[in-house]
Amino acid sequence: MDAWWQCEIPYPDVAKNITDAADSVRASLPNSYCDPATAARHFDEVMDEFAYCDEVGMNVVCIEHHAGINSMIGSNPMITGALARQTKKVRVLSLGTLVSLRPDPVRVAEEYATADTMLRGRFDIGFVKSGGTEMASANMQPVNNEERFWEAIDLVQKALTSHDGPVSWEGKHFHHRHINIWPGPYQRPMPPMWAATGDPRSAAEVGRRGFRHVLVLRGPEGTKSAYEAHRNARREAGLPKVTTDNFAYAAMVYVGDTHDEGVEVGSQLLWFLNTSLKSAPQYNKFLPGAAPPQAAPGLYRTKPKVDAGIGFKDAEKGVTTASQNSQKLMALTAKEAMDQGILFAGSPDTVHKQITEFYDKVGGFGHLVLIGRSGHMTHAESMKGIKLFGEEVLPRLREIAPIEVG
Amino acid sequence: MGNEASTERVTLHGVELEVRRVGSGSTLLFLHGFQPVEPEASFLSLLGRRAAVVAPSHPGFGASTRPKDFESVYDLLNLYSAFIETLPGKVTLVGASFGGWLAAELAVRSCARIERLVLVDALGIKVGPRDVPDILDIFNTHPAKVKAATWADPNKAPDLDAMTDAQLVSRHRNWESLSLYGWHPYLHNPRLSYWLDRISVPTLVLWGAQDGIVKPAYGEAYAKRIPGARFAQIAGAGHHPELEQPDHFADHVLGFLA
Known part of the structure; x- marks a missing residue:
């Protein structure tokens, strides 16, 4: 098993009375609450943490989110480009430019090919569907977001793999008559591809495409069923079996000297769930396309006749939407988060145990993505967690070799 | 009322349209706004x-189907151009809100089958400066604010708690369809204003005096761009004068027909 560290570079410094009073901490919270000097300090610290991951031999991940306290990485290519020079040996995963929010996937392919070239092939490309508040922030149509997502990926791949002069694209969502990027990607035919998705339909598509499939904070049942949907789709399409190397899981992870220290400091990561996910109803439950029309009775009634069923049970069946999943996550305690495999925290030994137990529950995965710093965790705490994980846990995880699953 | 009323299914160009027909007389085609007509x-x-009122539900609204990839105003206009040709004689075209945008576009294309045009709190054009929205962003604004802007008397708003599951499911599907048609550019065509003087039939622009979705000044600007159009406001009504003040609304429209 390999490991990848990431920090979303949040802005946790808005006063609690402000975030409590706001109906959303994303999309509509005025950026007057974001002090530029404080923001710059956060970027400095986290870039140093990424560089430290390179020293301890842990791969790094750069995400993207827009217009909120949860993350200041609105421009993934900027940070990915910086990581290309901040790191010397580890792999860099962009997870990723939100392609369904970008008007021209060819430009995204140019950015990715540039990053791959600067990194001399130490580069993985990941795709994330986006949704929620980002539909407002990016002014993008929410109902056909998923359809746009796959067409954008097709076009990025077309641009990355075409080398004989201009090619053309006239699709439903994207039109580009003269595609001929310079440079092309360093890795041929193209860098390894990842996608983060949890619902069975898109999990099946990830499987058919043979991407590395990453589940983010989905708990054991949701993760297991998404991996299964991935494998089933491959089997039904007559595609070869895959190994655990095709599967990844992203959780909050913190390692302290002792179990209690790891849990205490690691619990600060829950800020991401209980503070930074808050968003107004127009950005989640009423967002067109976010929930299927059949969910409407539970969404609209102020006095629900029947509970709409926000819970992991439904996530397992694949009918819980991402926004319902977030509502459940917002209320999570540290103990619940640890029981659900959302948070792995403790000493090197207890964290290793939690990860391997989760590994067994979901049928194995080859890559662990660490949501390593969030909320009010300090730079020093974060550096310590990276060091202890990298030195005490990662070597043991590396002993877990890929196995065929299917 | 003694009016003949029926709901029919009309299949046209791959779309199964739910069409409500009420009354008799010359044909009045009513194109609805964010929600289909009850x-x-x-x-x-x-x-x-x-009048013989003909009120279809747009594709993806109510019981009307919406074929795959049928998600643009271009699709709707082609469909309604074809639909108008199926109606007897010339029609009085009444468009409310989102349907008002469609009605204005149809009249710009051709008035050959249109006798008169009524635009009710119609969307569809750009009036103000580029950094001032003309139309409240109903998708990105808190539902409570949207409700307050929609109704002169918010007690007239539909009671969602009283609706059946099927009605709420339908309502959410309508919302999805509306967002496909109107998300971007937001519920208007930046070029429509330029063409409004093509409208060559008598036109009434009716507006709820307390409309907070699109203000009466927008309606006045709309009327100014259509040759000879009359502008009138209905007191005690927001974005839906046809629902909040049905009697005054009907008086205005029937008076215009006379």
Whole structure:
């Protein structure tokens, strides 16, 4: 098993009375609450943490989110480009430019090919569907977001793999008559591809495409069923079996000297769930396309006749939407988060145990993505967690070799 | 009221349209706004005393189907151009809100089958400066604010708690369809204003005096761009004068027909 560290570079410094009073901490919270000097300090610290991951031999991940306290990485290519020079040996995963929010996937392919070239092939490309508040922030149509997502990926791949002069694209969502990027990607035919998705339909598509499939904070049942949907789709399409190397899981992870220290400091990561996910109803439950029309009775009634069923049970069946999943996550305690495999925290030994137990529950995965710093965790705490994980846990995880699953 | 009323299914160009028909007389085609017309809405029967009201639900609204990839105003305009040709004689075209945008676009394309045009709190054009929105962003604004902007008397708003599951499911599907048609550019065509002087039939622009979705000044600007158009406001109404003040609404429209 390999490991990848990431920090979303949040802005946790808005006063609690402000975030409590706001109906959303994303999309509509005025950026007057974001002090530029404080923001710059956060970027400095986290870039140093990424560089430290390179020293301890842990791969790094750069995400993207827009217009909120949860993350200041609105421009993934900027940070990915910086990581290309901040790191010397580890792999860099962009997870990723939100392609369904970008008007021209060819430009995204140019950015990715540039990053791959600067990194001399130490580069993985990941795709994330986006949704929620980002539909407002990016002014993008929410109902056909998923359809746009796959067409954008097709076009990025077309641009990355075409080398004989201009090619053309006239699709439903994207039109580009003269595609001929310079440079092309360093890795041929193209860098390894990842996608983060949890619902069975898109999990099946990830499987058919043979991407590395990453589940983010989905708990054991949701993760297991998404991996299964991935494998089933491959089997039904007559595609070869895959190994655990095709599967990844992203959780909050913190390692302290002792179990209690790891849990205490690691619990600060829950800020991401209980503070930074808050968003107004127009950005989640009423967002067109976010929930299927059949969910409407539970969404609209102020006095629900029947509970709409926000819970992991439904996530397992694949009918819980991402926004319902977030509502459940917002209320999570540290103990619940640890029981659900959302948070792995403790000493090197207890964290290793939690990860391997989760590994067994979901049928194995080859890559662990660490949501390593969030909320009010300090730079020093974060550096310590990276060091202890990298030195005490990662070597043991590396002993877990890929196995065929299917 | 004694009006004949029925709901029919009309298949046209791959779309199965739900069409409410009420009353008799010359044909009045009503194009609805964010939600389709309730079959028992009193304004329908009031209009039906003097006109044969034809009220289709847009594709993806109510019981009307929406074929795959049918998600643009371009699709709707082609469909309604074809639909108008199926109606007898010339029609009075009444468009409310989102349907008002469609009605204005149809009239710009051709008035050959249109006798008269009524735009009710119509969307569809850009009036103000580029950094001032003309139309409240109903998708990105808190539902409570949207409700307050929609109704002169918010007690007139539909009671979602009283609706059946099927009605709420339908409502959410309508919302999805509306967002496909109108998300971007937001519920208007930046070029429509330029073409409004192509409209060559008598036109009435009716507006709810307390409309907070699109203000009456927008309606006045709309009327100014259509040659000879009359502008009138209905007191005690927001974005839906046909629902909040059905009697006054019907008086205005029927008076215009006379």
